[in-house]
Amino acid sequence: MLGDRLQVPWEDWSGWLPCDRAWAVPCDRTADFTPFTRSTACKSGWIWRIPLQHRTGNGHVFSTRFVGEDEARATLLAAVDGEVQAEPRLLKFRAGRRVQAWKRNCVALGLASGFLEPLESTSIFLVQKAIQDMLRLLPTPEARCADEHLIGEFNRLSDALYERIRDFLILHYTVNRREGEPLWDHVRHYALPDSLRHKLALFDVRGHVPYFKDGFFSRDSWLAVLFGQGILPRDHDRLADALPREQLDQRLRELHGRVAAHAAAMPSHTEAVARHCRQPLARRAS
Numbered sequence: 001m002l003g004d005r006l007q008v009p010w011e012d013w014s015g016w017l018p019c020d021r022a023w024a025v026p027c028d029r030t031a032d033f034t035p036f037t038r039s040t041a042c043k044s045g046w047i048w049r050i051p052l053q054h055r056t057g058n059g060h061v062f063s064t065r066f067v068g069e070d071e072a073r074a075t076l077l078a079a080v081d082g083e084v085q086a087e088p089r090l091l092k093f094r095a096g097r098r099v100q101a102w103k104r105n106c107v108a109l110g111l112a113s114g115f116l117e118p119l120e121s122t123s124i125f126l127v128q129k130a131i132q133d134m135l136r137l138l139p140t141p142e143a144r145c146a147d148e149h150l151i152g153e154f155n156r157l158s159d160a161l162y163e164r165i166r167d168f169l170i171l172h173y174t175v176n177r178r179e180g181e182p183l184w185d186h187v188r189h190y191a192l193p194d195s196l197r198h199k200l201a202l203f204d205v206r207g208h209v210p211y212f213k214d215g216f217f218s219r220d221s222w223l224a225v226l227f228g229q230g231i232l233p234r235d236h237d238r239l240a241d242a243l244p245r246e247q248l249d250q251r252l253r254e255l256h257g258r259v260a261a262h263a264a265a266m267p268s269h270t271e272a273v274a275r276h277c278r279q280p281l282a283r284r285a286s
Contacts, residue, residue, distance in 0.1 A: 001106045001108075001112075002098050002103060002106055002108050002112065003098070005106075006103050006104065006106060008098050008099060008100045008103055009098070009099050010096055010097075010098060010099075011096050011097055011098070011099050012094065012095075012096045013095040013096040013097070013116075013166060014094055014095050015190070016095070016166070016170050016173075016187075016190070016192075016193065017095035017116070017166070017169060017170065017173075018063040018065055018066075018183070018186070018187065019045050019046075019061045019062055019063045019095075020063060020064055020065075020092065020093060020094055020095075021061070021062055021064055021069060021072065021090065021091065021093075022059050022060065022061045022090075022091040022093070022118070023059060023062075023069075023072055023073050023076045023089070023090055023091075024057070024058070024059040024089050024091060025058050025059070025076060025080065025084055025085075025086060025087070025088040025089070026055045026056065026058070026084075026085045026086055027055065027056050027058060027080045027081070027082035027083055027084050028056070028082035028083045029051055029052065029053070029054060029055050029056045030056070030081050030082050032051065032081070033269060033270045033273075034051055035269035037050045037121070039119065041176070041178060041184075042060070042075060042079075043066075043181055043183070044062045044063060044066040044067035044071075044072065044075075044181070044182075044183045045060060045061045045062030045063060045067070045072070045183065046060075046061055046119065047060050047061075047075070047076060047079050048060075048061070048118070049079075049081075053273060053278070053279050054279070055082075055085060056080070056081070056082055058076060058079070058080045059076065059118075060072050060073075060075055060076035060079070061117060061118065061119070062075075063183055065183075066182045066183040066186075067183075069090065073088055073090075076088060093115050093117070094115065095115060095116060095117055095166075096114060097113060097114025097115075097158075097159075097162050098112075098113055098114060100155050101113045101114075101130070101154065101155055101158040101159075102134075102146075102154045102155055102158075104145075104146075105145065105146065107130075107134055107154070109127055109130045109131065109134070110123065110127040110130070111123075113126070113130065113158065113162075114126075114162055116162070116165055116166060116169060119169055119172060120165070120168065120169060120217075122165050122216060125216060126161070126162075126165075129161060129214075130158065133154055133157050133158070134154060137150045137151075137153055137154050138150075157214065160212075160214065161216070164195075164210070164212060164215050164216065164217075165216055165217070166193070167193060167195055167196040167199060168216075168217050168221070168222070168225075170187075170192065170193070170196055171200075171222070171225050172225055173187035173188075174187055174188055174190070174192060174196075175188075175225065175226065175229040175231050176188055176229065177229060177230065199222075203222075203226060203231070203233055204233055204234055205234060205235060206233060206235045206236060206237055206238075207233035207236050207237055208237065209222040209223055209226070210222060
């Protein structure tokens, strides 16, 4: 509706997020039942591993600019750690968004509005947030049409959210240290969006990380990627000087001890699932 009938352009972000395909396949679950998804970089993209009670979901997100579909499929099958339960399924996508998510009487939600690759699994959140904003800005039943101010505010919120998530996804790629591999060399040296360049410059000069009231990723998420890739600021926030270093070190050690004690007292993920939400084993079709 938006693209064909209302002529709302598509803004292509594949120059920054070049991955455009994904192979997906389930396999038997191994004993490694972790309470988290594992994302592992590989030659021409990354591989996900999502352990569930009765199977493990696996996938390989890749860029066809740097690897063929058959080679990417083989890479995925070589990485699974259980017996494959089905044939791999190929998914095609393109990173970007409609420049207007709401025009006239048409509102785009979810994939109709845009797509950001699944590295941080943001699709469900984007749908939920768009529904919340739409309900808050819908015109009254008596209005013949939506006020342009309401439409403009919805589009402003949508644009800001998509761009902030886009920047965080690009960050994973551009700060990588995988040298000698075409995809990773490419994303490490391309021109960044102005908004991300600004964020990185603020971090460089004093360790500032973004915080947005309507954002999705916390400061800790940004720091995890930046510090995890060895990106350190040249200077620090002056508020850090308000507490003597010895006292700060003592408080951090106490905090670390409390966290470790609580974690040690908790049941494992396998035990917690078995105790509170175990599902009956589904029979595999013969």
